[in-house]
């Protein structure tokens with residue numbers, strides 16, 4: 106069982122990255138192999154809208170996304186993680202999400218077969234956990250269309266300072282639990 110995490114925060118030791126690490130630790134406890142990629146440190150261009158992925162079967166943009174495609178192909182489960190920026194996931198993760206169009210056929214059916222397991226971790230300064238859900242709910246929806254199956258969701262609210270997730274045993278426990286579920290379900 107291989108679990109890949111795509112962590113989109115520019116803070117490698119920030120809130121969302123900390124919860125990713127907790128999730129992956131939970132997965133390792135039940136025997137999974139795990140890897141975290143910090144996509145902010147990678148070179149990833151926005152989708153060029155050339156439909157090369159539909160015409161030739163693969164994305165034509167040669168950048169670090171090619172590494173991510175290969176690692177997604179090899180993974181059984183993928184974790185997506187982002188801080189909330191301006192009510193939604195950050196641009197780093199949105200850029201990767203757009204490039205995942207590569208996994209859709211022209212009729213929008215999925216090229217991911219069998220479906221992979223997935224999780225979405227989002228952290229926000231705002232203490233009201235409900236406030237951005239109308240925007241964030243599009244992510245599990247698009248992951249489902251891409252072929253990722255049910256998405257386990259972890260929303261860390263009220264996390265303003267970068268180390269605040271380290272003081273939240275409730276979120277840490279939930280992250281570990283999701284890690285175990287991804288690795289064993």
Ligand SMILES: Cc1cc2nc3c(=O)[nH]c(=O)nc-3n(C[C@H](O)[C@H](O)[C@H](O)COP(=O)(O)O)c2cc1C
Pocket residue numbers: 114115116118119120121122187188189190191192193228229230231232264265266267
């Ligand atoms: C550019 C920017 C925009 C932000 N926008 C929001 C927002 O709309 N709502 C919110 O609750 N927090 C917002 N925040 C706060 C972050 O979501 C919060 O601090 C988060 O826990 C940071 O996660 P990280 O440590 O993983 O980077 C914003 C932070 C930045 C830098």
